[in-house]
Amino acid sequence: MGTLDWIILSGTLLFIVAFGVWRTRGSQDVDDYVRGGKRAKWLTVGLSVMATQASAITFLSTPGQAFHDGMGFVQFYFGLPLAMIIICMVFVPIYHHLKVYTAYEFLERRFDLKTRTLAALLFLVQRGLSAGITIFAPSIILSAVLGWHLNTLNIIIGILVIIYVVSGGTKAVNVTQKQQMFVIMLGMFAAFFFILGYLPTDISFGKALKVAGASEKLNILNFELDTNSRYTFWSGITGGMFLMLAYFGTDQSQVQRYLSGKSVRESQLGLIFNAILKIPMQFFILLVGVMVFVFYQYNPSPLNFNPAATAAVMDSPMKEDYLQLQKAHQDIQLEKKLAQDAFSQALELKEYSTTIDAKQQILEINRRESNQREAARNLIRQADPAVETNDKDYVFIHFILNYLPRGIIGLLLAVILSAAMSSTASELNALGTITALDLYKRNAKASDDPARDVRISRLFTLIWGVIAILIACVADLFDNLIQLVNIIGSIFYGNVLGIFLLAFFIRFVRGNAVFVAAIITQAVVIIGWSLDWMSYLWLNAFGCTLVIGLALLFEGFDRLLGPPAEADTA
Incomplete structure (x- = not known):
């Protein structure tokens, strides 16, 4: 920042707090306050x-x-x-x-x-x-x-x-x-x-x-x-x-x-x-x-969006296994981008069968990526059971x-x-x-x-x-x-x-x-x-x-x- x-x-x-105090000061009874x-x-x-x-x-x-x-x-x-x-x-x-x-x-x-x-x-x-x-x-x-x-x-x-x-x-x-x-x-x-x-x-x-x-x-x-x-x-x-x-x-x-x-x-x-x-x-x-x-279909995404979870597993004996998963995740990111490009081209050409094939390839890549993320969560749990592995709440802030x-x-x-x-x-x-x-x-x-x-x-x-x-x-x-x-x-x-x-x-x-x-x-x-x-x-x-x-x-x-x-x- x-x-x-x-x-x-x-x-x-600070403006919200000050404005709220200034505009509402001086409540005299319960009806006014409640x-x-x-x-x-x-x-x-x-x-x-x-x-x-x-x-x-x-x-x-x-x-x-x-x-x-x-x-x-x-x-x-x-x-x-x-x-x-x-x-x-x-x-x-x-x-x-x-x-x-x-x-x-x-x-x-x-x-x-x-x-x-x-x-x-x-x-x-x-x-x-x-x-x-x-x-x-x-x-x-x-x-x-x-x-x-x-x-x-x-x-x-x-x-x-x-x-x-x-x-x-x-x-x-x-x-x-x-x-x-x-x-x-x-x-x-x-x-x-x-x-x-x-x-x-x-x-x-x-x-x-x-x-x-x-x-x-x-x-x-x-x-x-x-x-x-x-x-x-x-x-x-x-x-x-x-x-x-x-x-x-x-x-x-x-x-x-x-x-x-x-x-x-x-x-x-x-x-x-x-x-x-x-x-x-x-x-x-x-x-x-x-x-x-x-x-994130066209840009790299982390294997787990929670930085505290990543830090925990990188400071544990699971580090090497996690690094291997990260390498595989990077490879999938490249596959995903190529698959999305193929899907976009099929849409431009309006070829129905090619579009369906491209969609199936995308779904298969998503399935593999989902499995990788789950494997990463399992490693994080082993590294530190107290760390939150579900990273849904960290996606947008990332x-x-x-x-x-x-x-x-x-x-x-x-x-x-x-x-x-x-x-x-x-x-x-x-x-x-x-x-x-x-x-x-x-x-x-x-x-x-x-x-x-x-x-x-x-x-x-x-x-x-x-x-x-x-x-x-x-x-x-x-x-x-x-x-x-x-x-x-x-x-x-x-x-x-x-x-x-x-x-x-x-x-x-x-x-x-x-x-x-x-x-x-x-x-x-x-x-x-x-x-x-x-x-x-x-x-x-x-x-x-x-x-x-x-x-x-x-x-x-x-x-x-x-x-x-x-x-x-x-």
Whole structure:
């Protein structure tokens, strides 16, 4: 990194923090601090909702996901528009009508205090872990490629977020996320056009898509009915819908975004804005990863993109074996370039049989290269079992640091850290709010001092910021980061969503049945995940269905065996 990169990176981050503190100073009461005074317009709501979901993990992991596995991951988001329609029709009007500060406040009005407390605790566990991961994700990757100390990066990111979130609350989150989304999209578009500019002169964007298609990177739709397949059309439209419905409808980090809307209509428009743009945005980010793949068809790529993994094996007795693999990998790189040239020529000549033969040759080379990369991972595991061998999360950052010009590197690093800050800010804002209002204030002596309530909210936000930093410092990376966060959510979200659906639609079920059903369901889902009963996306539908079924069963037994009781009312 050059001086210009450092100026752009530090200047961007410091501006966001200073702007957030300056624009949102002086919150006088909880309504102002938690709901931003309910003054946000639809565009602010929409961008804030989008920025909350689009963490650094999105911009680090998604291109690497596309590089290795193609565009199929976009199916994960197919259920999002359906979820948004349901939330706009059901959740938003009820939340606004009841004037709640948190989603779980509604559960007490519908059921009882213990159900509200249980749902709040489930949120704190899963979102507290996720907050640590959203800090840890960019830190571990940047520390590996830049040589910075991991915990130093964790602390820097955490402190930057804590400063403006503790100061301004929800309003600070909303204001800064607009700036962060501008930086993020500017950086991603810059990266995309630079990648296209670095391709060989005879490779247009259209031909680049054909090159990617020849390696089966553009296979978007998978209609298999196998529940063990992670990303299919059906898992996206069902499991993905349940996950999005739970995330946007019951997760306080998102609910708090649209509770700040000045009206029901502004909140609904913000969510529809996200429903329309989210899939195209994810498609574009995946497309960036596919273009990185095309770039490496004509340029040398490392055997493993994680520099820490390479350093570990080169300092071990496995060094000679790894060097032999690297030599074979270099030979394959040359074969790959020649095969791609032959494929391009066949496309120019429009010879169908020659094109098919060239494509088959490319697929065979890709298979051999994949085997080489797996052999390299095995050597790395033998050299140091503690080093992360899955390099999906390092693909995009490797391209940024090795091929982009000065200035653009700083901008892209600002993108990664801005995304980390935006998601972490929403999470800390929600964690502090839930702890202050759903747990502390609900169980403490009543207070009529608005300033004291704000101080308590700020204190808990600060505490959760410190906890998130500590989690980041002791976290460990496995598989793919974007999948890790979604797995954590899927373990908890289905259960919580089921509780809310019972509250909204099944009026005769009471709190005791729901509370017991939720505890059993959470235990079963955790066991199911640990035993790998199904792909994690299906856990959302499974948990939701199970808690509803058990609650209906327990309520039926209770009414059959016990004295008659009137149905709860909200």
